Amino acid sequence: MKIIQFLPTLESGGVEQGVLEISKALVQANHQSHVVSAGGRLVNDLINDGAQHHVWPLHKKNLLTFRYISVLRKWLISMKPDIVHVRSRMPAWIVWRAVQGMPEKNKPKLISTIHGLYSVNFYSAVMTKPENIIVVSQSAKDYVINNYKNTSTKNIKLIFRGVDNKDFYHGYKADDEWLSDWYDQYPETKSSKLLTIAGRISPLKDFEKIILLAKDLKKAEHNIKVLIAGEVKDRHQKYLSQLQSMIKSNNLEKDILFLNYRKDIKNIYSISSIVFNTSNKPESFGRSILEPLALGIPSIGYSRGGVKEILDELYPFGLVEAGNTEMMYNKSVSILNGENQDIKENSKFLKSKMCNETLKFYEEVIS
Secondary structure: OEEEEEOOOOOOOHHHHHHHHHHHHHHHOOOEEEEEEOOOOOHHHHHHOOOEEEEOOOOOOOHHHHHHHHHHHHHHHHHOOOEEEEOOHHHHHHHHHHHHOOOHHHOOEEEEEEOOOOOOOOOHHHHHOOOEEEEOOHHHHHHHHHHOHHHOOOEEEEOOOOEOOOOOOOOOOOOHHHHHHHHHHOHHHOOOEEEEEEOOOOHHHOHHHHHHHHHHHHHOOOOEEEEEEOOOOHHHHHHHHHHHHHHHHOOOOOOEEEOOOOOOHHHHHHOOOEEEEOOOOOOOOOHHHHHHHHOOOOEEEEOOHHHHHHHHHHOHHHEEOOOOHHHHHHHHHHHHOOOOOOOOOOOOOEHHHHHHHHHHHHHHHHO
16 A cells, blocks of 8 residues: 655644554555655654655645645646545645546545544534544544534544553653653752643643642642643744743742653653643543553543543543532642552553554555
């Protein structure tokens, strides 16, 4: 098979990680893997795993991006892929229009993956145009079926995202060298219990709730530090400044650390007492809650979307009502006191299952 995956960029995030994992599985199974994006820090990882990367700026949300339709169509005809797999809305619009105009004999099969519970509108509807659709959770499947009536006759395949249980397993410990480097850089964390939240700095992540939680825990004399691991894009610099002002007004400057983007997030999870996911909107999956749970680290998230599905399976105690700060505080205190530490080992949300099921789906669609 020759597969071409399309996404906006290869910087960081769950979509990007999934693209790399499927690409590597394709190469290992002796298939041809091609990925189209505007580039990013993960391109070298992709190439090192045996895939080919093609730079196309299809991510910009403006009418000028549509000028690429005809040239992309010619490129796809020359590439002769079996499947074109779109994973994001703006690239999907360009790809869909390009494929629609191809001669029937040259048309590849078109697949989309619903990675997010997007706003229901004309722009988002492009992800439901292909006849074959992958959804990453039951929540995503329900979202598609309930909001897009045109999907009632389409081939919708539920394939959970997953982690590698050789890397993410109960009892994993960061090695001594990493720990030494970490405590050299952040000595203030050595004698504290660490509360971690990972994700891009964005209003969608509702970091304010974690700041207020830290304030209440400090007031109750819990010795904690908060680790916020995620980069900030230019458009969210103002939001970061607002968070920093909030932290300063609550005298938490020494207690909340911004770590920026980290490739060693697994090690950071492993030294954490609690990991949080407090997104303002329901998420379709929730890799940032699955990874720490797979390590056996207690995690707390809102009881909705894909995060709820993961917590229901692995750690029901970690579920809190969305925005319920009292419940989040009480459960955090319980965990910090050494209670409710029983986390089920992950056997459902596995990278191996995701890759095997995706490649099998590709083969079914082609045949």
